[in-house]
Amino acid sequence: MSILDNRPGLTAEVYKVAEVTGYLWQKGWAERNGGNITVNITEFVDDEIKAMPAIAPVMKIGKVLPYLKGKYFYVKGTGKRMRDLARWPMQNGSVIRICDDCASYEIIADEPVLPTSELPSHLALQNYLLETGSKYKATLHTHPIELVAMSHIKRFLKGDTMTKVLWSMIPETLAFAPLGIGIVPYALPGSIELADATLEAIKTHDVVLWEKHGTVAVGLDIMDAFDQTDVLCKAANIYMCARNMGSEPDGMTDEAMKEVQDVFNLPKKRPC
Numbered sequence: 094m095s096i097l098d099n100r101p102g103l104t105a106e107v108y109k110v111a112e113v114t115g116y117l118w119q120k121g122w123a124e125r126n127g128g129n130i131t132v133n134i135t136e137f138v139d140d141e142i143k144a145m146p147a148i149a150p151v152m153k154i155g156k157v158l159p160y161l162k163g164k165y166f167y168v169k170g171t172g173k174r175m176r177d178l179a180r181w182p183m184q185n186g187s188v189i190r191i192c193d194d195c196a197s198y199e200i201i202a203d204e205p206v207l208p209t210s211e212l213p214s215h216l217a218l219q220n221y222l223l224e225t226g227s228k229y230k231a232t233l234h235t236h237p238i239e240l241v242a243m244s245h246i247k248r249f250l251k252g253d254t255m256t257k258v259l260w261s262m263i264p265e266t267l268a269f270a271p272l273g274i275g276i277v278p279y280a281l282p283g284s285i286e287l288a289d290a291t292l293e294a295i296k297t298h299d300v301v302l303w304e305k306h307g308t309v310a311v312g313l314d315i316m317d318a319f320d321q322t323d324v325l326c327k328a329a330n331i332y333m334c335a336r337n338m339g340s341e342p343d344g345m346t347d348e349a350m351k352e353v354q355d356v357f358n359l360p361k362k363r364p365c
Contacts, residue, residue: 096202103137115179123175128235129209147199158220161191170206214288233318236307239329259328261344266328271359279304
């Protein structure tokens with residue numbers, strides 16, 4: 094028996110994750126067990142799911158997250174490959190429930206697959222989204238090749254330099270990622286330090302780039318979070334293609350970018 098049985102809404106949401114993980118693998122963004130995903134599935138939880146017992150020992154999050162009390166999440170498993178999750182989502186991920194202390198969680202289905210080591214970062218973001226009344230429910234961490242490569246160049250790590258370059262490559266980047274990319278200096282993967290820095294950066298940006306590591310995005314669902322990352326990575330690819338032709342690309346002018354912002358009435362802050 095699976096928690097997905099006779100639950101079409103939950104099944105669709107989990108298999109949407111499976112679809113995206115296939116894309117991540119195909120793009121080369123998910124080597125081995127790289128990357129992780131967390132999706133708030135509380136809206137699909139019925140009384141039968143609420144009565145499900147834990148199937149593994151209670152685990153500490155490392156932070157107190159008051160807005161997550163009693164919430165349910167589908168999470169990728171630690172050490173699991175995205176390409177395997179694409180085929181077998183309930184063998185490579187699990188459903189967890191946040192305990193009443195708001196500082197621990199328990200696995201309830203389908204198998205005792207331990208969640209991603211980046212869970213503190215993901216859950217801190219999910220707590221912030223609920224606290225602010227956001228409609229975003231999915232968080233995605235992956236390793237987009239071109240964006241990570243740019244994070245190895247010091248000038249792109251200062252202020253909004255990388256955002257301006259990416260916006261200028263193609264109008265759609267500015268239109269679909271109007272808050273740009275936030276930079277988090279290198280920190281140990283899975284650390285509370287990284288979680289706290291990511292939370293601060295996502296408040297004012299569409300996507301966060303962990304220096305020399307990967308990106309974090311949030312979205313209405315996992316497909317939306319993927320799209321945010323994909324748009325910025327496409328711009329980075331265009332930049333690199335132009336550089337490979339032997340010149341620094343001119344990019345759109347400031348005037349052209351402002352015209353896009355004004356015509357499309359693009360937000361200057363993160364919408365809920």
